[in-house]
Amino acid sequence: MPEIILDDTAYASTTGETVLDTLTRNGATVPSSCRSGVCQTCLMRAVDGAVPPESQKGLKDTLRARGYFLACQCMPTEALRIERPGAEARRLAAKVHAITPLNREIVSVALECSDMGDYRAGQFINVFKDDSLSRSYSLASAPAIDPHLTLHVRKMENGRVSGWIHEALRVGDQVAISQPLGECFYVPSDPEQPLLLMGTGSGLAPLYGIIRDALRHGHRGPIHLYHGSGHKHGLYLIDELRALAREHANVQYHPCVSREEPSEDLRRGRVVDIALSDLTALAYWRVFLCGHPDMVQSAKKRLYLAGASLKNIYADAFIHSAA
Ligand SMILES: Cc1cc2nc3c(=O)[nH]c(=O)nc-3n(C[C@H](O)[C@H](O)[C@H](O)COP(=O)(O)OP(=O)(O)OC[C@H]3O[C@@H](n4cnc5c(N)ncnc54)[C@H](O)[C@@H]3O)c2cc1C
Structure with missing residues (x-):
């Protein structure tokens, strides 16, 4: 079966296994969350070897061209030398501006992030609790209306990230977030459309x-x-x-x-x-x-x-x- 090399260590994959499964089965630390090709947390880059096209679905052309792929969607057909994401897929620094209850189990989290650039209301970002644990949260804010990025986070029972956001995160804390992701947003192409x-x-x-x-x-x-x-x-x-x-x-x-x-x-x-x-x-x-x-x-x-x-x-x- 194809071999995967990360950080000079070779990992043997087994039939039907994704790159993410191979790495985590062997104890390598790779950030991941949804494992469904949505959140893009497990983004990696192939330095040698070609990755299957389905593992690049949803990525920007610029990332695809540079060999980036989603480890959770990649069943390798040939040997790959891979590395962790570089600056193009970098994390951004954000500061917690406010945390406000919206109901018994959902809080609004307002974040200041000067590097966010353009985003569209309805996209989502990944919030990193630490280097290997992150979760996706949708943007409730709209860039031309709201001064901060705003998330609505529901507390899940024993939730590793939502629990941390509800119980430990404080105004003034720094958090790492991803760039905006996803296609669920309004496009002003037809103002009459219901x-x-x-x-x-x-x-x-x-x-x-x-x-x-x-x-x-x-x-x-x-x-x-x-x-x-x-x-x-x-x-x-x-x-x-x-x-x-x-x-x-x-x-x-x-x-x-x-x-x-x-x-x-x-x-x-x-x-x-x-x-x-x-x-x-x-x-x-x-x-x-x-x-x-x-x-x-x-x-x-x-x-x-x-x-x-x-x-x-x-x-x-x-x-x-x-x-
Ligand atoms: C694109 C996208 C956008 C998202 N946007 C938001 C958002 O705006 N607001 C928001 O609150 N969440 C959102 N989520 C869900 C969020 O990413 C996390 O999955 C959620 O906060 C739970 O993570 P956790 O680490 O707290 O729980 P975990 O530690 O992963 O799980 C703790 C326990 O809760 C269970 N669990 C986790 N999530 C659910 C669920 N949804 N239903 C039933 N059981 C569950 C797990 O199976 C586990 O037993 C979004 C997810 C995606 C993929």
Whole structure:
């Protein structure tokens, strides 16, 4: 089987094994998170040997041309000499500006980062707890509106990174983050196109950035935002989103709860069911789906069956780490 050389150590791969599996099975330290080719944490560079094209999917042309690849997606077909990412894929330094509770389990984390450059509301960054442990968090901020990068981080039980963010991270701390990643953002190409934004839990984060970014660009088509949680206490930014809907006649905000009888003007049920009972003829709609992977997967399928075009569906499933 092909041999992989990293830091002058040779590792023998076995059939059907990715480069990431080979390295970690043999005790090499390689940062990784989603292991699904999304978060790009396991980015590496082939110095000798060609990597399969599928291991470079989603990377910028400039990185592809320089031999960068995702170790979790790379099943080598020939011997490779590889190295860890260099300056092109560098980490950026950020400082914690504020940490604010949004509800019982989600905090907003505002970060100052002077090197971030251009980013699009709805993209995500990787936040590094240390050299080998990082997780992806979506950007709820919009560059022309918010002075800081903002994340909405839900605390997971025994969560190594979300727990650290909730319990140990403090205002003034320095953290390493990645450059912005992902394709889930608004493009101001068709201001009349109806937009459907659907998310559960902290999946509101990218949608909150995207909706404000679209409005800032003068989007005129109808915008429907469905935010769901089991219980009312899982929802957040309700007042802000209601105010946004009052200010913009084309915005409709639907807070939904699935596991309790709703009070006030909340909707009862799952976001996908409620959206599909409200909206028909989705062929021309642009759709943004974010949050729990099961919700994203099932919503994608059902919206497609309801007429939405797959090329108009932008989704970030909050896949959790397998390692
Ligand atoms: C593109 C992308 C964007 C993301 N954006 C956000 C965001 O904006 N806000 C946010 O809060 N999270 C987001 N996530 C999820 C985030 O990256 C982490 O997976 C999450 O914070 C848990 O990491 P952890 O280290 O705290 O938990 P871990 O230490 O990895 O896991 C602790 C325990 O929780 C379980 N677990 C972890 N995540 C989940 C889950 N989602 N559902 C069920 N069980 C789980 C694990 O199986 C494990 O038992 C995003 C993920 C991706 C891929």
